[in-house]
Amino acid sequence: MDRMIYTAMTGAKHVLEQQATNTNNLANATTTGFRAQLDSFRAVPVIGAELPTRAFVVDATVGTDFSTGSVQMTGRELDVAIQGKGWFAIELGDGSEAYTRAGNFKVSETGVLQTQRGLNVLGEGGTITLPPDTSVTIAKDGTISAVPNGNQVNNVQVIGRLKLVNPEENSLTRGDDGLFRTKGGVPADADPTVSVAGGTLENSNVNVVESMVTMINLARSFEMQMKLIQNAENNETKAAQILSLS
Template sequence: MDRLIYTAAGGAARILEQQSVISNNLANLSTAGFREQVAIYRAVPVEGPPGLPTRVATVTSTPGSNMRQGVMMETGRALDAAITGEGWFSVQTPEGEAYTRSGEFAVSAEGVLVSRQGLPVLSDDGMPIEIPDRASISISGNGQITALGAGDRPDALQALGRLKLVNPPVDGLERGDDGLFRLTGGAVAQADPQVRMVAGFVEKSNVNAAEAMVAMIANARQFEMQMKLIQDASSNAEHANSILSVS
């Protein structure tokens, strides 16, 4: 088969892979704390018989995420929280501790503070945080959670714990299939007292809708170009066969 077809087909496959990443970013446009995933092309050597050391192919890779901060949106909910600047909230998953920027917290049926995904939110001692029934909750700028029971005096605040706020090196974080980040090798980050947050706000996704739409359109045009190359290769082959054929 014409080598042009292999080249064009490989390019089309890479474009479709990148398009799926862009589509996922757009799908999470309204997901609090979402970090835009970055997709790039990179060259890889072709594995095969010796004698072709210059042959290369391309693959789509997702080397990291865009870590710029999203827009802060005021919600007024006492359980909503947003980190200002760098840092992460800590949650407990079946695979271990993970980190997120999403602060849309709620109280589970068991009375435990959980994330939007229903995962227990961890305190700075690595334990889930229990919330008293019908208590009025407030969260301070350093993550300290206090509760005021129904009918209690304003000075009868009860300390429930402090959110585990961490700030590990960005290059040491890996994005999981669940959208959460984890330290490479399964390590656990230590609480960082310098991380600050604000209650009653959530951080929106940092995906720029206009930029993502432009990227999708550009990818679509590139895909059409690859398809046109395949059509041209097929047409060239037909013309060549007609010339060589014996009438």
Template sequence: MDRIIYTAAGGAARVLEQQAVISNNMANVSTTGFREQMAIYRSVPVEGQPGLPTRVSTATATSSSNFQQGVMAETGHALDVAITGDGWFSVQTPEGEAYTRAGELAVNQDNLLVTQQGLPVLSTDGAPVEIPDRGSVTFSSDGQITALGAGDNPSDIQMIGQLKLVNPPAGGMVRGDDGLFRVAAGQAAQADPQVRMVSGFIEKSNVNPAEAMVGMIANARRFEMQMKVIQDASTNAERANSILSSNG
């Protein structure tokens, strides 16, 4: 079979992969702190005897993310927090420490500070943050947590810990199947005292819905073009076989 079919089929496969990535981005337009996923590909020359300099195939080069900050939305909720600029919140997962920009926090039945997925948020000492029973919580810009217990006087406010805010190099971060990020080397990132946050706000997804929709339409057209190439190649092969048969 002519190599053009393999080339076009490879291109179509890459388009389908990118369409899946864009569809996932569209599904997370409203997900707090979501980072747009990006599919990057590179051209690969088709080698053979003789060489085919006019034909190229494609291969997945890397799956990366757009780390640009999303829009900040004010909620007024005491447990809603957002990082300003670069940085991440640290959370505990069954697979170890992970990082997220989603700051819609809550207090679970064990009085632990957790994410909306129920993952404990970590303090600078690497432990979950325990909140006093029915206590009101406030956060400072560097992640320090103070709480006032139910019925306590304002003078009884207590310092209960500090959120572990990290800022590892973006190039060393990998996205897991759970949507959380981890350091590629598998190590826990060190707390960064330069990271700043604000309470009463959440960071929205950084996916641009209009751009994602345009990307989906463009991908659909690319896929149609690849299929047209395969169809034309098949038609040309049938015609060639017909001519050879008639001459025979």
């Protein structure tokens, strides 16, 4: 009987954790460049001489859905989307590198190109500083050019080039901040084959309909686990009654 309790109890616990993951995916359905998180159940045997037939249900994080999201035209000069596979490199507060697909950049008060969270966007030579009173264009290879406002187009000044990387997906890990890092912490090399499109943004790859169906299925699964626990309790009560009669 306790075998049922082990399975139902841990199953209900991890259904709630999967529901939290699914809810987080839904909450980021409109977040630029977001990558959906994937989970699954797996069985883990309970280690112990007296418990060889018992097993826990564990929520195993499979990883991330790295499929590309749809691209939306914005026309904004600091919006840029990666075409195909690849990542933008950004600088964290501790000086380490992280990677994102969100290309809705902004300019800080000091002219530094940053993400919407205020993290510096990295170029191949470090951080990128844009001169004031200029119009910016981002080429397909990530080269950033600036033209002073009111000047002719032939006065183009090349500011730098975005650091675009394309490490192996299985070498990346997602942080609590939603950014990705290499598992060893070693910065990825720039990849000249990664291309971008200016004036566009990549949407989240979360499928809202699929996530809603998953939410309903998880709710039903949790209800089933609760019924199993109730059945185990009822069986134990009946068994105690029979033993007391004997």
